Amino acid sequence: MSRTAKHTTTTGRVMRAAAMAAGLLLAVTACAGGGAAGEGPGEAGDPVAGGDLTVLLDAGFSGDWPTGFDPATSNGVGANLGQNAAIFGGLFTLETNDAGEGEIVPNQAESYEFSDDGLVLTIKLREGIEFSDGTPLNAEAVVWNWVRIFSWGSTSAPTIRLDDTRPAPEYSPEFMESLTNALPDDITEEEVNSRLSSIQAVDEYTVDIALTVVNGAFVNTFPTSPLNNIASPAAYAEQGHEQFKLTPVGAGPFTVVNNTLSDRLDLTRNDAYFKEGLPYLDNLSFQAVAGGQVGFQALQAGQGDVFEGLSDTTLIEQAGNTPGFQAVPGPATSPYVIQLNTRQAPFDDKRAREAIYYATNFEAINEGLFGGQAEMSQSFTASGGLFHMPEIEGYRTYDLEKAKALVEELGGLTVELGTTDITTARSVTTALQTQWQEAGIDVTIDAKPLGDVITKFTTGDWESMLQTAGAWDPSAGIGVQVRFGSSSPFSGAPLPEGASSGEEAVQLGLTSELDDLLAASVATIDPEERAAAYEAIATYISDEAYAPFGTAFTPSQIVRDGVHGPGLDEPIPALSVNQGVLYDRVWRAQ
């Protein structure tokens, strides 16, 4: 996922216009609105059990769950992190360790290990975990879920290459019937067997998955992947496909009471949750709202306790200054990047790309738009992410005179700068337009809804795009491969010699130098080797002037005083866009 909303709504634009009008009144009522009485930030104390919590979510992103929560058919697993964590708990969680860094922690899984060649991941499950319907979460349940996930065609399913050359173990007729009944009608027996070959139950609590190529980022992707969310096969058989999307049964801290798609999700405590004393809350609800402005007003009106992932900097500041609430920024992971399309003019000329580097002053943008709060980056991760490199040797920084000279040498430079039509991105592109114009570059901005931006990328007919790159793991989600791999439809990096398109490059087996560097970054499970590979990638991108990087900004959690928990007032690095919240440990002062 990019930092952009899943669907940027017309209303969102309207909301922003309205926000200007309502700003004054908001400032006045902010004092009157207040929050529930409770202790202020920094006075959390010991967790207490009980209470209800309502979480507001932006309808344009995590508040949008039109495909429901069946892990095999949901298309929004990467966006709906909180809801999925609350229902399913997850095999692994991303948590913040004592050093303040993000770390993958086995949750329903007890441990994991890769084979020596790095091609087989074996996961040991905790024993004794039950789904909320009383059936066991065991290796067969994982196999049942994973085969479904790779069979239903959900766009959330990971794009990994499974090794189907191993002999598949024998399963009971009951298991096979349950699995077959839960697969799409057009799945062939051959396909099922192929997946059962790749994904195997080794014993009752051990499962493994075989890949054809090493994927060093594989485990790090779990918290944003449907593979993490294990649902009850028995409940599926009982409910049927359509109902299960609405009321799936997992082994997470909460069970579904009511689910109105993309509107409201009501959950209640799972008394059979495997962690003793958890969850703290009795009831948890997720309510979609039309953007930050409405969400913050609803919070003030007492209709919610948390707003997940507020990205409007003005509203974040207002929220932080409103008594009864705190605005907690997440650790920065994905910086803005100006992708330059090297496959067509003007950026097929390195001088034009260099001119953009020299004309771009992200420091000034950080001061002007983000109050100096955003982190600066010269590569595809910020300090909250893995393999962070604060500075890249030889990186071209702001130098107006050099930019002017290059533009003059080129005989002028005209650029279309595309972006996804959300407030922050638009503000950044407007600032860039001003800066670039100072260097003599003629700039037009083309802001479009996300769907149109995707289409624009896939046509290949674009010049420059302001997007975000990287994630907590640079090779997860909309990572460095998606932005810079020659076969990715969202890349502007050069095609391999002899290929006229990314697809052709794949067919002919051609790769560019950058492709090889990118492949090396995931071709090992050794963190040190991965770090070296990412440094080489960042240096290569910088040397070739493919894409200036800038401010790494993360949305904030707006939390009512008295509400505490990992991912809320205890920041966790954002996996891709928003940070995940571990709702089993969220509590509120009574």
Place this chain on the structure above:
Amino acid sequence: MTSSVTNAPAAVDGAEHATLLQRLTTAPVLRIIVKRLLIAIPLLFVVSVLVFMLLEAMPGDPAQNAAGMDASPEQVEALRAQMGLDRPAPERYFSWLFGFFTGDLGTSIVSGQTVSSMLVTRLPVTLEIVFLAFVVSIGIAIPAALLAARKPGGVFDRVISFLAMTLLAVPNYVMALLLVLVFSVGLRMLPAIGYVPFMTNPIGNLASVTLPVLALGLPLACFYARFLRGDLVEQVTRTDYIDTARAKGVGPWRALWMHAFRNSSFGLLTLVGLNVGTLIGGTVIIEQIFQMPGLGMMMLQGAMSLDLAVVQMCVFIFAATAVIANLVVDVLYAVLDPRIRYGNH
């Protein structure tokens, strides 16, 4: 009745004494209904074609949009085939049309739900909001206009005109945010978001729809009030029949209400008919702001995800509602005004 006032245009005919049912079943009114229906059917057909063409012309690839950025080209292609987008546009249109007449309104490519099942849950929400918004707008506009027209240039007239002008200048989405700030954030009287079904909790339902209804209805009330006030003043100051009524001893309030308003109501009726489309269009934004799970929100979500079956049906329903509303207004004209019923005009 007003039959004593001999030159009031709509009040002279003996047919005024007939019941509404009788009037509806008179041959002239039936003729008008049939005639309007005959016009409405091809009109709706043209609307359906236009909607389809507009959606075809929309930028973006529905399959790519539905698949998201993470999807592989193979996944996008599979989805395109699943959505039927690999078929020619005319084939898809006639397939949709055939489905419409056979009760199959299509399936949402995003949620996988049938459009008909989505409509069943969402249409009542929108109808409730729209109906109440009309009630509120008329309920506010008529007394306000009468009060203002009672003494043109007087204190009430000036205050009401000022308020109407001011509120008219406020777009309904801004109105919505302001209402939330005052009644939800400030006074904590009404919920800022969410919808409570009437069958679940009637009081809660009323509370949940109050602000959306006001946000939709208040600008409309101002519009109606301004129009009605102007028309009433015109009637009172420039028409002989009011002078005659007054000369016969009819008081100013009675002259306004029983005589002038009766004639002005025809103009108001026209406006109401014309505004059905505007009002329903307004629900697209208002339902989103207040998180009301109605047709407006369904359409917006559909449009953002290029969910063609959903958008197509929503736009068609919106258009059909406007056409039907105008048809109803035409029929009411005929029922209320004998000149139209009998072709005098």
